[in-house]
Amino acid sequence: MQSINPFRAPGRWLRGNTHTHTTVSDGRLSVADRFAAYREAGYDFLVLTDHGRVSDVSAYTDRDFLAISGSELHPANPYGGDLYHLVAIDIHEPIEVAGRHPNEVIAAVHAQGGHVVMCHPYWCGHTMIDLMPLEGCFAVEVYNDTCAGIGKSTSEVHWDDLLDRKGPILGIACDDAHGTEHDCFHGWVMVKSPDLSLPNVLNALLSGAFYSTTGPTIEDLDLVWDEVPGPDGTPRRVRKVVVRSSPARSIVFKAQRSRGRRCLPPAGELLEQAEWVLSGGESYVRVEVTDEHGRTAWSNPFFLQ
Numbered sequence: 001m002q003s004i005n006p007f008r009a010p011g012r013w014l015r016g017n018t019h020t021h022t023t024v025s026d027g028r029l030s031v032a033d034r035f036a037a038y039r040e041a042g043y044d045f046l047v048l049t050d051h052g053r054v055s056d057v058s059a060y061t062d063r064d065f066l067a068i069s070g071s072e073l074h075p076a077n078p079y080g081g082d083l084y085h086l087v088a089i090d091i092h093e094p095i096e097v098a099g100r101h102p103n104e105v106i107a108a109v110h111a112q113g114g115h116v117v118m119c120h121p122y123w124c125g126h127t128m129i130d131l132m133p134l135e136g137c138f139a140v141e142v143y144n145d146t147c148a149g150i151g152k153s154t155s156e157v158h159w160d161d162l163l164d165r166k167g168p169i170l171g172i173a174c175d176d177a178h179g180t181e182h183d184c185f186h187g188w189v190m191v192k193s194p195d196l197s198l199p200n201v202l203n204a205l206l207s208g209a210f211y212s213t214t215g216p217t218i219e220d221l222d223l224v225w226d227e228v229p230g231p232d233g234t235p236r237r238v239r240k241v242v243v244r245s246s247p248a249r250s251i252v253f254k255a256q257r258s259r260g261r262r263c264l265p266p267a268g269e270l271l272e273q274a275e276w277v278l279s280g281g282e283s284y285v286r287v288e289v290t291d292e293h294g295r296t297a298w299s300n301p302f303f304l305q
């Protein structure tokens with residue numbers, strides 16, 4: 001996977017939610033009311049993902065808002081765990097899951113030109129035994145707001161395990177909205193796209209030109225070369241990750257296994273920038289920014305090897 005740094009990509013920031021339900025399945029709002037609610041809340045795009053159903057959403061797209069069709073699919077799990085929850089983005093026909101291996105279901109999504117996200121693995125009780133066999137998911141939900149109802153909204157460990165053991169994969173924050181308040185407008189993606197067209201928004205999502213958040217803003221993020229004094233005093237070229245954000249109580253750099261760094265502000269203050277010099281052994285590095293209310297923003301990883 002070739003990841004694009006959204007902070008070095010041209011375009012504008014678009015706010016979107018990739019996982020949403022309506023009365024077509026088990027949501028509480030009609031399709032029209034769901035789109036109206038997200039539009040009123042300041043979103044630029046919304047993916048409709050009713051369980052096992054696909055709705056025609058074309059009536060809800062105009063120059064200021066992009067409606068994307070999709071579905072949440074639940075193939076059986078042959079590896080011992082609960083059913084899979086897979087969000088299919090930009091499909092237009094329902095997909096039969098009965099009797100199909102999950103990878104056949106993913107292939108059927110791809111055959112329609114769609115894209116697949118692994119949903120809320122913590123809520124599912126999924127471990128790497130369940131997740132390793134899945135082929136062709138471009139992202140995993142690092143945050144799912146409706147799963148906060150049982151205290152299992154974040155799947156950071158699953159994401160890191162996938163990055164370490166399986167390979168590059170992006171992280172998405174979403175609402176998975178079913179209701180009208182408790183699971184709406186709390187987790188979203190900020191996508192950097194040249195415009196609000198479907199091809200460009202999907203291309204930005206697939207290439208990692210976005211970050212995820214439940215509140216904080218990542219203002220800038222880059223991987224740069226620098227020179228630092230070596231042990232004998234001579235300059236040594238190093239790579240470092242540099243981030244600027246909205247005020248944060250912590251900024252954390254995460255890489256595989258025991259690698260990483262947490263940066264904290266002095267007592268009584270908040271951080272608005274941090275950096276971490278890489279050792280060279282990192283296979284990826286990603287950033288988490290947490291504000292004083294406990295809300296978090298997750299960058300996508302820089303893939304280093």
Ligand SMILES: [Zn+2]
Binds near residue numbers: 072085119120
């Ligand atoms: Zn689900």
Ligand SMILES: [Zn+2]
Binds near residue numbers: 019020021072176
């Ligand atoms: Zn869902």
